[in-house]
Amino acid sequence: MTEPIPTRDAYSEWAKVYDSNENRTRDLDALVLRTTELPLDGADVIELGAGTGKNTEYLASRAASVLALDLSPAMLERARARGLGDHVRFTEHDITRPWPCADAVADLVVGNLVLEHVDDLAPVYAEIGRALKPGGLLFICELHPDRQMRGSRAQFERNGKAAFVEAYVHSVSDYVAGAEAAGLVLTGLNEAIEAGAEVDEDTPPRLLALTFSKPL
Template sequence: MLSEKSEFRVREFVLGIEGLALLRTAVDADDDFVARRVEEIRKFASGSGEGLPGGGASVDELDLGAGYAAWAGRYDSLPSSYIQVEEPIVHGLYDQGPVGTALDAACGTGRQTEALAARGYRVIGVDQSPDMLEQARRKVPDADFRQGRLEKLPVDDGSVDLAVSTLALTHLPDLTDAVAELARVVRPGGRVIVSDLHPFVVSLQGQCHFVTGDDSLAFVRNHVHLASDYLRAFTAAGLTVRACFEPLFNGSLAPGGYEEFIAEAARAAWRDIPIVIVWEAVKPLEGEQS
């Protein structure tokens, strides 16, 4: 379902990035860097920001179903600094095995399904979006794809060795039910791997916009989940956390994105900020304490 249209304020966005860059470098920035930031802030604040694409853009907030239907066709072609820093960690956890049956929950276009299958896992992919599943089936035709929601997975109790959900839980207002479902379908001794947008990024930036098939701007809402929220959800589901990773921004900006027009400020604003959080948890064996 569509919400009412709102405006993505491009000028205010770039001013915010410029201000964050100054805030984070207030002690150790050199005078020339500060002067360039102040000059750009004056230019954009006065409305004379040359090269800045537009003064604003209409943007739709889409629910999960409509959002991923609109996103599906372009999802794999969009560069993502989040995926760049997330995949080496998540794939490294896959490589620790043992290889068995894996669930890719909220599988989207099959990014992780493909990585798991390439490592010899038998993979079940679940997503609520038929459009995303269509893309995933093309990518990994031998996987078992099923339509369903994170909060009610169409998978039997204790039937998989590994349950994975990547960059998806941020779209849920609450983690509890989804994490409980991941724990339910994993056998005792099995693992749960979750990656998500880091709460720092969601708190600072808010929503991640994308271009739909008709070239309009849209977003699916991200929610802030603190580390304590994840820990409570894992504990409530009877899982034991084994590892947590917080990969940092790697300096990569989306080509053609608004931040490219203020690249120096953007890189200074996000430098050394964790942009993704990755969790590995284990379901205790029968009789073990969680």
């Protein structure tokens, strides 16, 4: 396997075709978010890894405000071009660093296909715990660890060959324990397989979706 490309560089290169190339993980992720019951109506939302705004558009259609964070300026350029309104703020930011927001400002934090690119989850979870209001929710959806163990990872085509994005394997326990250390409580778990996929008992789910709450 070729050397992985640093996350910022990879997504900056991928941005031009990210929304148009075939990507079953991206498409299933969007479906999982849209079919998960989340208290979005009138909510103040922080989105992690907004990318081209593929999910921001959905969040913005219901939320009162969205702070959408992403590491890649090229991806954010695409996202801003969607014209989602003044209640959406796209910000270039490394989510492992302190976030550009006050304490207890978010009703909901949403992260999709982003934590696989973070080596140490603790700083991210610490910021999630800080930013959420009491009673607020965290929703994350990631490439399933079992699939990662079998070699799956974010990739795009470069000169006819697969180019792999910098990624780290986190177990289900890593995701849950990290959230619990930040004072959150697991309230939902979904292992998602795309409709119509040919699977057997040895086929791992494509995605892992977890929901946590911050106690009142």
